[in-house]
Amino acid sequence: MKRLWFARLSPRRRRRTRQRSVGSGPAGSARGENPRLGLTALGLVSWALCLAAPIPSAFGHPLDDETRLRFSGFGTLAAVHSDQANADFVRDISQREGAGDGWSGKTDSLLGAQLGYRFTDELDVVVQGLSRYQESGHFEPELSWAFVRYRPDPAVQLRAGRLGWDVYQLADSRYVGYAYNWVRPPVDHFGTLQLVHIDGADVTFKQPVGSDLVRLKLYAGRSDSEIYLTEGLSAEFDVDQVYGGNLDYETGPWRFRVSYTQIHSDVDYRGPVADAIERVPFANLDPNNVLGDVFGFDRITLFSLGALYDRGPLTVQAMVNRSKVTRYEGQIDSGFVSVGYRVQRVTPFVMMSKVKTTSTHPDGSDIDQQTYSLGARYDVAANLALKAQLDRIDTRSPGFLWRDTDSDWRGGWSSVFTLGLDFIF
Template sequence: MKVRDIKAFRVTVTFLLALPMTALANDDLSINGFLSVGASKSDADAVYYEGIVDEISFEPDTVVGVQLSAPVTETVSFTTQLLASGNKDTYDLAADWAYADFSVGENTSIRAGRVKLPVFMASEYLEVGAAYPWVRPPEEVYSVVPVSAFSGVSARYTGNFGNFDFSIEPYYGSHTESIPQPTGVLSTSVKEFAGASLTLGNDVFTLRAGGLQGQLTIPEVGVDGEELSLFSVGARIDWENVLIMSEYASRDIPGIIPDSEGWYAMLGYRAGKFLPHVTVAQLDTDEVTPLAQKQKSTTVGVQYQLNHAALLKVEWKNIELQEGSAGLFSTLPSDDKVSIFSASIDLTF
């Protein structure tokens, strides 16, 4: 971590840790914070997804944030998440999402503003490392749609179906962002996209599915208003000491960008304060082009609960590149088998 980045990180953390004192002066203000300090290192001679390199680096997995929520009226509230992330090459504080929530009846609400994109199981808490067992969620799935928020509107209806709770969340909006990819930074714009997600679950089992369609423009690769389609499905079983998680996502874009699909399956077992886990994952595209991303991986890790608010995680990931593809690396590594070691401390406050 560079000296300039360390100073910026310290200033940001100091500011965010001071916010709870502000909350004490306002009983209506709800505040929750989180911090992840991670380190990673690969043995490849190419840059991996989110900037992981062949020396110890803190930037890819270090993030600090705070979520604030306050009522405006009896039926309207405002929520925002302020975030400073190392994988953006700076720790400048920015609003990751911010929206007004309108309560419409007992089971229905409408959100307007910058809203989380409800595509994956971890979409609502993607930046909160303490909410999942890995140092980072499997990129073989989460890279399929490297967007976590959008500007627009969403609605949510909640209810019960037998012994299960369910929610339906349709949404509509647009998004523009510069997204780092193995081939460079892409100026990505998705307009007029619409989608929906469905979640069904109880204390043991959760099932989530969703899809979206929109108009995609990426000038760097000659994509101009192409139709983008996405489908995702995931499941989680948390029964006694056993934890099972799995997700699948597919992306369909006509034109030069190949269609892709990714999946993972994770098995974990809680033993006291320890949660050892194994994850297998694969990312595939339907053709071999300079933009093709084909890889499979196995991740072995352990999570240790330091206390009620802090977790320590250590994991090793072995990646096998497929069919001459660079996978999620910036360029083709000299070896098609790569190991990545990662560790993090995740806090909530």
């Protein structure tokens, strides 16, 4: 079964190899079939790990007698089938190429490993590496976190180093498939996120109020990332300031969150579209100015609200976010609602998500779509979950949430079916 998925990976990719020179730097020429090889290797490694591991009651493996050093990890092996012939499906805007009509394994498959060392009960370090299909167009591992954590008191936590971008609920664990019921967090809501991690520091305060809990987290740092607007145009973010905070209120099974974030960046636009602007005769145009004027990504503000209800077998989750950019009153509005109910080992769920961008720019490529999802998670063991999900996507305007879009495609309905295997070790 697993071999079949691999054998069917992206046969139609080949006709597009000419477009592979798009994007950044020296890696371009060597890309070839790397994604596929990378994925196969990833799959084999993950399977070996899965099969080798006994079924544990908890995950993580102490590597020494005093359990100071711990090794743990997570991964997803997934195959996506899309019926959309006019455009390719992506999980988020860091993915240069998407899943065309037919099966694809690269959209959601990933592998992460984490090493933790505890000096004392107050002080520890955590390092995490993640291999996923990302900006470079293949699965090269990246350092996702590397931080020192200090907890002088149960009510205070300080972290410094490379941290997950905790911009809204679930954002800093969006690649840990085992942690949620869906095959992936809703693309409409999480797909437009610009950053994965920040290099900086955060501080968390907790204060009980009766049997409730208030939690405040503040963070600041810098970052860099690359997002794709089309296969021929990417925006490289050199984020010199990202800061924000979130306030959580936990009462019984409820958890509410309000968040605010600011991102200040130098944005460098790359790819054939940027090159074409530069080559316009006599105009002497700087693509960064021209495109920066259209997208206004140099300063982004995010406001977000989230609510989670988690009691026994029932999980209900809802979030909304508004991101504002500097130019033409541009904004991205998104949100989703999801309900899951566990019956023994099976957790069926439904979800509805929506994203809409608006701008007063006449040539703006707006996104307007909503997605209805239906799926189920089956807990094979306490460290292994099998998932199936059907997304019916109603695209009114694809904007930059799809790849390799036919020039005359204005939107329509797409069905995306995903089978996934999530594991932790």
